[in-house]
Amino acid sequence: MCLVLGLGLIGGAVAGAVINHGPRAARPVADGSPEAFAKARNVWRDTPVDQLFPPTVEEKGGGPGGADRSWTRIGVATPSGCAGAFDPLLQRVITPVGCVRLLRATYVDSTSSTVTTVGLLVTAGEAPAMNALNQRWTAEHLGDRADLLPRPVAFPGTAAASFGDRQRGSWDVQVAADLPFVVYAVSGFADGRTVSAPLPAAKADAAGATSASAQAGLGYDATGLASAVDDRLHAAVAAQLHPTTTPAGPEKH
Template identity: 55%
Template sequence: MAPRAAAAAACLVLGVGLLGGATTGFLLTGEDDSPAVSAQTAYHDAAALWHSVPVDRLFPRTLKGEGAGPGGSDRTWTRIAVAPDSGCAKALDPLLHKALRSAGCLRLLRATYVDATQSSVTTVGLLFTKADAEATQALRTRFTEQGLDRRDDLMPRPYAAEGTAAARFGDAQRASWTINVLTDAPVVVYAVSGFADGRTVADPQPAAEAMKQGATTAPAQAGLGHEAQGVADRIERGLRKAVQKSTEQPS
């Protein structure tokens, strides 16, 4: 009888210990509401990435675009220039700057890439805003519902660096673009593409339109919609990985 009682007592102690451990773990990790806590932490951490993450992580020297080209073809882009981090007033078209004003401009980081054939150039930007999550969601809603991301008078400006393949990549050379207001980070990701030979484009087209099957505009035929979207997507993915890594690091 005594051994059975001892065994029962041991099981009770072990059970209480496991329960206590589980409770402690719950209190320490906040597991029940961790998605909300994690999202808030990630949003907050993302705002500081512009000065805490090396440029080669935000804008890798080479981007691999498997299946990113027309018809699912592969693409490779090489970084040829990085602009000094700056404000938005001079780097953005006045109308686009006005459209983004409600979010505030904390910092704007930009880089320009050239494709493997040296025939197209793409400037990609990461606009870090001062907005909280609610204001960011409102900005995204306004951009999508009002079609601001598809208006050619709100195209992002390119970064033309002297002595590179993008030296002649000015406002008149803009061919296709994409703008994405993120909601899980205070960041607007954009990209604008054009021909590397400096030719002007009379009918610039949003990347989403230029990528449609059967599109016949010059940007569509040259695959410049795919260039803008492909570069923007990969920079955005890199940003999300940087945010995830920052939230995983012990405070």
């Protein structure tokens, strides 16, 4: 796996990650300068794959009804460009910030019933472009649109062997305003069933939601894994930009 991922995504393995998410406060890491963005943009080369995409992720109270949730990584895709990784309209939305590299991994939950692909898009955009995309994403509620979905990564011979576009049940896209990154996750059922009306994580997690995606906790899968990777990404960037105040691990809320 390390050979496939290339130089920089090697060594320094971490056994797993335990995240407890509450309200996510603003966490400015970079000062918005081109120099800071350039350093942050190279973090993926210098950070071990197991640090960005831990082999296991646990979230206390991160499931329906406050149940604990855990996921196991079943595959890591080769770092790539962005062609074919997003629905066409989503590809158009993110085009202004560019695509330097796309990193992706797929996880299965502890019951082997749901699968989730989490992605880290390293953009070419500087602070003004990222801030504009972040504001547009929020103001236009683009995260609620079912025609703006990231695409999953299937791995033959695993629980995600049948994980394709028609199996997408929920998703979460997190656009950074202060860093050149977009983190996302898209979830579905491990048995390959199709979902006719996928729900954004915020709606799938809402109290009283009765769809199969909501009851299966697909929104919790998407948000939990996207947020876990985003936390670890911020920790890695902080360690690179501020080495004298290196954090011990991902931020906990």
